Amino acid sequence: MERTLSIIKPDGVEKGVIGEVIRRFEANKIKIVAMKMICMTKAQAQGFYAVHKDRPFFDTLTDFMSSGPAVVMVLEGENVIARNRELMGATDYRKAAEGTIRRDFATDIEKNIVHGSDAPETAAFEIGYFFNRFEIMS
Ligand code: ADP
Ligand code: MG
Numbered sequence: 003m004e005r006t007l008s009i010i011k012p013d014g015v016e017k018g019v020i021g022e023v024i025r026r027f028e029a030n031k032i033k034i035v036a037m038k039m040i041c042m043t044k045a046q047a048q049g050f051y052a053v054h055k056d057r058p059f060f061d062t063l064t065d066f067m068s069s070g071p072a073v074v075m076v077l078e079g080e081n082v083i084a085r086n087r088e089l090m091g092a093t094d095y096r097k098a099a100e101g102t103i104r105r106d107f108a109t110d111i112e113k114n115i116v117h118g119s120d121a122p123e124t125a126a127f128e129i130g131y132f133f134n135r136f137e138i139m140s
Contacts, residue, residue: 007128
């Protein structure tokens with residue numbers, strides 16, 4: 003059993019696809035074990051995306067992530083890190099497979115609707131960044 007962090011980014015909330023994203027998780031037997039809506043500060047977004055601090059898009063990305071409400075969730079299931087990434091689709095929505103969340107709803111490489119952890123170590127860091135253990139259902 004694995005856990006991963008999912009975020010419905012501010013563009014996803016703005017576009018009104020919170021329900022649709024969650025529907026896809028549930029339809030794919032992915033269990034939500036923690037969930038809340040937050041408005042990230044710029045500093046919080048910078049800390050979350052610290053691995054990208056030297057990338058050219060770091061400043062606009064962290065502006066975007068702190069621009070409005072986002073929904074953060076902990077997902078649980080077998081192989082859920084990879085399965086969530088599959089449902090999300092490629093970072094660039096133009097390269098994302100048909101039927102993926104990003105292909106269906108994103109309109110920009112940066113504003114791409116969802117975040118998902120990419121490995122067990124990043125999932126552990128990212129879950130701990132937003133949730134304490136009392137907020138995660140066991
Ligand atoms: P992913 O979210 O698919 O794991 P990355 O970890 O590479 O992708 O990048 C983190 C986020 O940074 C992306 O989801 C996207 O919002 C943004 N991003 C990535 N690459 C670019 C880019 N070339 N230009 C603008 N924003 C980008
Ligand atoms: Mg990533």
